[in-house]
Amino acid sequence: xxxxxxxxxxxxxxxxxxxxxxxxxxxxxxxxxxxxxxxxxxxxxxxxxxxxxxxxxxxxxxxxxxxxxxxxxxxxxxxxxxxxxxxxxxxxxxxxxxxxxxxxxxxxxxxxxxxxxxxxxxxxxxxxxxxxxxxxxxxxxxxxxxxxxxxxxxx
Amino acid sequence: xxxxxxxxxxxxxxxxxxxxxxxxxxxxxxxxxxxxxxxxxxxxxxxxxxxxxxxxxxxxxxxxxxxxxxxxxxxxxxxxxxxxxxxxxxxxxxxxxxxxxxxxxxxxxxxxxxxxxxxxxxxxxxxxxxxxxxxxxxxxxxxxxxxxxxxxxxx
Amino acid sequence: xxxxxxxxxxxxxxxxxxxxxxxxxxxxxxxxxxxxxxxxxxxxxxxxxxxxxxxxxxxxxxxxxxxxxxxxxxxxxxxxxxxxxxxxxxxxxxxxxxxxxxxxxxxxxxxxxxxxxxxxxxxxxxxxxxxxxxxxxxxxxxxxxxxxxxxxxxx
Numbered sequence: 001x002x003x004x005x006x007x008x009x010x011x012x013x014x015x016x017x018x019x020x021x022x023x024x025x026x027x028x029x030x031x032x033x034x035x036x037x038x039x040x041x042x043x044x045x046x047x048x049x050x051x052x053x054x055x056x057x058x059x060x061x062x063x064x065x066x067x068x069x070x071x072x073x074x075x076x077x078x079x080x081x082x083x084x085x086x087x088x089x090x091x092x093x094x095x096x097x098x099x100x101x102x103x104x105x106x107x108x109x110x111x112x113x114x115x116x117x118x119x120x121x122x123x124x125x126x127x128x129x130x131x132x133x134x135x136x137x138x139x140x141x142x143x144x145x146x147x148x149x150x151x152x153x154x155x
Numbered sequence: 156x157x158x159x160x161x162x163x164x165x166x167x168x169x170x171x172x173x174x175x176x177x178x179x180x181x182x183x184x185x186x187x188x189x190x191x192x193x194x195x196x197x198x199x200x201x202x203x204x205x206x207x208x209x210x211x212x213x214x215x216x217x218x219x220x221x222x223x224x225x226x227x228x229x230x231x232x233x234x235x236x237x238x239x240x241x242x243x244x245x246x247x248x249x250x251x252x253x254x255x256x257x258x259x260x261x262x263x264x265x266x267x268x269x270x271x272x273x274x275x276x277x278x279x280x281x282x283x284x285x286x287x288x289x290x291x292x293x294x295x296x297x298x299x300x301x302x303x304x305x306x307x308x309x310x
Numbered sequence: 311x312x313x314x315x316x317x318x319x320x321x322x323x324x325x326x327x328x329x330x331x332x333x334x335x336x337x338x339x340x341x342x343x344x345x346x347x348x349x350x351x352x353x354x355x356x357x358x359x360x361x362x363x364x365x366x367x368x369x370x371x372x373x374x375x376x377x378x379x380x381x382x383x384x385x386x387x388x389x390x391x392x393x394x395x396x397x398x399x400x401x402x403x404x405x406x407x408x409x410x411x412x413x414x415x416x417x418x419x420x421x422x423x424x425x426x427x428x429x430x431x432x433x434x435x436x437x438x439x440x441x442x443x444x445x446x447x448x449x450x451x452x453x454x455x456x457x458x459x460x461x462x463x464x465x
Contacts, residue, residue: 023267024274029284031189031247031306034341039286053257092341097288102363105451112333119334129339131349131457133407134447137289141260147286151341178422179429184439186344186402186461194441208412252443292444296415302441 004085004121008075011120016044016073018080028081034092035081037148040073041139042066052099052143053136060106063143067096067113070146074114075121078150087152091118091128095147100134107132114146159240159276163230166275171199171228173235183236189247190236192303195228196294197221207254207298208291215261218298222251222268225301229269230276233305242307246273246283250302255289262287269301314395314431318385321430326354326383328390338391344402345391347458350383351449352376362409362453363446370416373453377406377423380456384424385431388460397462401428401438405457410444417442424456 001009008015019027029036042049042065050058050066058066079085096111098104111132118126138145156164163170173182184191197204197220205213205221213221234240251266253259266287273281293300311319318325329337339346352359352375360368360376368376389395406421408414421442428436448455 023263024270024282025249025266025285026282027284029245029247029282031245031304032187032342036248036284036304038284039288090339090341092339093346094335095286097286099289100445100447102446104447105449107447107449108333111335115334127334127336127339129337129346129348129457130335131405131407131455132449133349133455134409134445135255135289136257136291136446137255137259137262139260139262139287145286145288147284149341149346178418179425179437180404180421180440181437182439184400184402184437186400186459187342191403191439191459193439194443250441252441254444290410290444291412291446292410292414292417294415294417294442300441300443302439 002084002086007121015076015079018076027077033152035150035152037074037077039145039147040070041142041145042069043073044069048140048142050143051141052138053101054098054104054143056101058143060109063110064113066144067110067146068117070144071114071117074146074148088150089125089153090151091122091126092151093149094128094130096132097135097138097145099138099143107134110144157239157241162276170231170234173231182232188307190305190307192229192232194300194302195225196297196300197224198228199224203297205298206296207293208256209253209259209298211256213298215264218265219268221299222265222301223272225299226269226272229301229303243305244280244308245306246277246281247306248304249283249285251287252290252293252300254293254298259289262289265299312394312396317431325386325389328386337387343462345460345462347384347387349455349457350380351452351455352379353383354379358452360453361451362448363411364408364414364453366411368453370419373420374423376454377420377456378427380454381424381427384456384458398460399435399463400461401432401436402461403459404438404440406442407445407448407455409448409453414444417444420454
């Protein structure tokens with residue numbers, strides 16, 4: 001078992017099955033040693049864990065959990081693409097979009113759900129640049145969507 | 156004629172004239188073999204094809220057409236920068252921003268307008284990572300804005 | 311004094327002290343010769359210069375100033391990471407998120423606050439690709455958030 005797979009197990013986490021491509025785009029696109037993961041939604045066993053907006057429809061706590069689930073789905077997509085998450089040398093960037101009521105301004109707290117996950121899984125290599133913003137609505141009514149860029153070590 | 160130019164003609168599509176730079180930024184910025192295209196609006200012959208939000212002001216069908224036009228404008232900017240679209244080796248990332256009423260959650264359908272275009276033009280090399288989100292409003296009242304990153308083959 | 315530091319002084323600008331990391335993410339992440347700066351808010355001496363949305367709560371002029379301050383904070387983060395801003399060979403991409411009332415469509419004008427700053431400081435190397443969009447709300451109630459990608463010359 002790879003080191004990262006062992007770490008995920010140790011944290012009591014499970015990677016979901018990778019989602020099938022849903023159109024003329026792909027879950028992960030590679031250029032050189034950079035991988036871009038398409039915007040992930042907090043699906044778990046086929047249903048959305050967090051529907052927005054926050055906080056009128058989705059609590060802050062639930063949105064944080066949703067962001068973490070988006071991160072797990074991104075890891076699943078990367079695992080499927082790479083075969084082994086040990087090849088990830090650095091999480092470079094995380095973009096977090098939060099379905100927000102006009103008065104909601106705690107998007108960074110929601111984003112911590114995925115940022116903390118990546119730090120737990122990858123340690124210092126999991127620390128990334130981040131942008132977190134609000135949206136009036138998001139695909140399928142999700143409360144949160146997460147986009148990820150990682151660097152991999154040479155083939 | 157280049158292969159991609161021929162393919163665009165075969166699809167019955169026309170690239171618009173490239174838009175002039177509109178400030179202290181540029182239509183396309185290059186770093187290494189990556190090109191980032193600035194956010195494109197669905198201009199055609201000087202007027203916006205799709206004004207938002209969706210669906211109260213712009214129908215879903217019109218927004219999909221708008222996303223396709225944004226993609227054509229991105230191709231025009233790349234053609235102008237590169238001279239030959241055959242140099243594009245991969246569409247890496249597409250970001251789609253849709254002016255959305257709070258209850259609108261079909262941003263992926265809108266985004267298919269540009270994703271399908273890139274797949275039609277470039278084939279498998281046109282498949283990209285994608286993030287599609289909602290916005291309350293966008294520049295000049297557009298219904299959709301599209302940002303693109305492509306990889307080019309070595310000079 | 312480095313050339314860019316001298317230029318900043320000549321423009322009558324001051325770089326704020328770099329903000330401390332605020333969680334499991336970092337102000338700047340590097341991959342190869344690319345640096346991604348986390349989303350910057352218009353903080354100055356510990357308080358937000360521009361609170362949104364625009365224009366009901368924040369005037370257009372104030373939002374433009376806010377975008378410029380976000381840019382100064384991004385330069386401060388880069389200075390802290392690099393030691394010397396002369397190492398920046400190109401500003402590649404700027405993402406501008408503007409807290410917007412539904413009828414506000416002048417996000418490009420707000421974005422010019424940071425685009426013009428980068429052109430003033432770096433000259434032609436400061437011209438970048440850009441995407442500017444509206445959001446219903448942003449972290450801590452800011453009127454504007456700016457994300458930056460720059461290229462550096464080899465070590």
